[in-house]
Amino acid sequence: MRASLRGDAAAYRILLGGLSASLRAYFKRRLARIGRSASEAEDLTQETLMAIHSRRHTYHPSAPFLPWVHAIARYKLIDHLRRTRASSMDVPIENAEELIAESDYAAAESAQDMQRLLGKLPGKMRSAIEAVKLEGLSVAETAKRSGISESDVKISVHRGLKQLTESVAPKRRTS
Amino acid sequence: MRTDDLIEVLSADLEPVDHRRISRRLSFAIAAGVLAVVAIVFGVLGARPDVANTASWVPPIVKIAATATILVPASIYLLKLSRPGGEHGISLALVLLPFAAVITLASLSIAAGPSEHATLVLFSDEWIECVVSIPLIAIVPFAAITWVVRQMAPTDLARTGAFVGLIAGCISAIGYALHCVDDSVPFFAVWYGGTIGLCTFAGWKLGPKLLRW
Numbered sequence: 001m002r003a004s005l006r007g008d009a010a011a012y013r014i015l016l017g018g019l020s021a022s023l024r025a026y027f028k029r030r031l032a033r034i035g036r037s038a039s040e041a042e043d044l045t046q047e048t049l050m051a052i053h054s055r056r057h058t059y060h061p062s063a064p065f066l067p068w069v070h071a072i073a074r075y076k077l078i079d080h081l082r083r084t085r086a087s088s089m090d091v092p093i094e095n096a097e098e099l100i101a102e103s104d105y106a107a108a109e110s111a112q113d114m115q116r117l118l119g120k121l122p123g124k125m126r127s128a129i130e131a132v133k134l135e136g137l138s139v140a141e142t143a144k145r146s147g148i149s150e151s152d153v154k155i156s157v158h159r160g161l162k163q164l165t166e167s168v169a170p171k172r173r174t175s
Numbered sequence: 176m177r178t179d180d181l182i183e184v185l186s187a188d189l190e191p192v193d194h195r196r197i198s199r200r201l202s203f204a205i206a207a208g209v210l211a212v213v214a215i216v217f218g219v220l221g222a223r224p225d226v227a228n229t230a231s232w233v234p235p236i237v238k239i240a241a242t243a244t245i246l247v248p249a250s251i252y253l254l255k256l257s258r259p260g261g262e263h264g265i266s267l268a269l270v271l272l273p274f275a276a277v278i279t280l281a282s283l284s285i286a287a288g289p290s291e292h293a294t295l296v297l298f299s300d301e302w303i304e305c306v307v308s309i310p311l312i313a314i315v316p317f318a319a320i321t322w323v324v325r326q327m328a329p330t331d332l333a334r335t336g337a338f339v340g341l342i343a344g345c346i347s348a349i350g351y352a353l354h355c356v357d358d359s360v361p362f363f364a365v366w367y368g369g370t371i372g373l374c375t376f377a378g379w380k381l382g383p384k385l386l387r388w
Contacts (some may be wrong), residue, residue: 004189005191005192006190007190007191007192009186009189010186011188012185012186013182020178020179020182024178042178045178045339046178046181049178049181049185050367051180051328051388052200053185055259055327055388057192057193057197058194058257058259059258059259060194060198062199062260063258067260068258068260070260071261071330072259072330073332075259075296075330079387164312
């Protein structure tokens with residue numbers, strides 16, 4: 001940067017190239033953390049590079065360089081988020097459907113909800129589902145462990161899942 | 176536009192820049208603000224009527240010196256604030272100390288006199304003129320300093336704006352001290368201090384809007 005301030009274009013090109021990679025990673029990380037799309041990171045990277053260029057006279061050569069860059073990047077990120085807060089409201093409606101489609105059952109329900117739902121089932125069905133579906137045991141292993149026949153295990157799992165689906169279904173419809 | 180292309184464009188016509196530019200411009204804006212304010216005070220309000228008497232120069236000089244003890248550190252801080260990340264390592268105590276000192280002196284002076292003396296001192300003939308003039312005149316240096324700071328890169332806009340307001344208020348108060356004939360310490364503390372505080376508050380509110388880059 002010190003060489004760039006004196007007008008060394010080659011050093012400046014190398015510097016910006018290195019910075020663009022770190023800035024891109026920084027913005028992607030920050031945007032992902034607050035659930036924003038990573039595609040905004042590229043725009044922000046370019047905007048920050050332009051800011052670094054146009055405000056390079058505010059860098060004091062005796063000061064550490066990275067805190068200066070970080071302050072600009074952080075400022076541009078906050079400014080970007082503040083500016084796009086309103087426009088993020090008018091996302092097209094199909095995006096909302098995508099969100100629902102993407103959230104499959106297992107991801108949507110936390111482990112706690114799962115336990116609560118399973119608690120509603122009769123003991124035999126619950127232990128069968130826990131063993132086969134959650135712990136991943138085979139039907140034969142489960143049958144041996146709980147001392148019931150294999151077909152009994154299959155029926156318990158089937159009925160239990162059906163009951164679970166029914167208990168969840170009305171909630172899904174209203175949501 | 177691809178980022179690599181952007182880098183090519185930016186580094187294509189690289190001109191050397193001078194990092195001393197920002198301190199030079201800021202001092203220039205502050206000096207220009209002082210000159211403009213002095214010109215406005217002399218031109219519109221006029222100098223103290225007792226200007227011919229050399230002994231009467233002491234109170235305005237004391238008032239100017241007291242205000243300058245705020246103005247000088249505030250200017251140094253504004254220079255720091257106008258650089259990215261400069262908001263770290265700013266101690267507000269140094270700026271607030273002169274305020275505290277003047278207010279203490281004023282309280283002592285009021286405590287020493289009778290109670291009706293206090294209202295008489297504060298609401299003298301001059302107070303409305305003082306409250307109106309200092310913020311109004313401060314607009315001129317505020318605009319000049321804002322224009323310069325906009326070319327820099329402050330990253331804490333509210334605080335930077337507050338310091339722009341504080342400096343503009345101080346410059347305005349310095350100019351007004353050349354006109355004002357009320358030399359009591361409580362008057363100075365409340366009306367000069369209050370209006371400088373008001374300018375600081377205005378700057379704090381306006382900073383995020385005016386200083387964006």
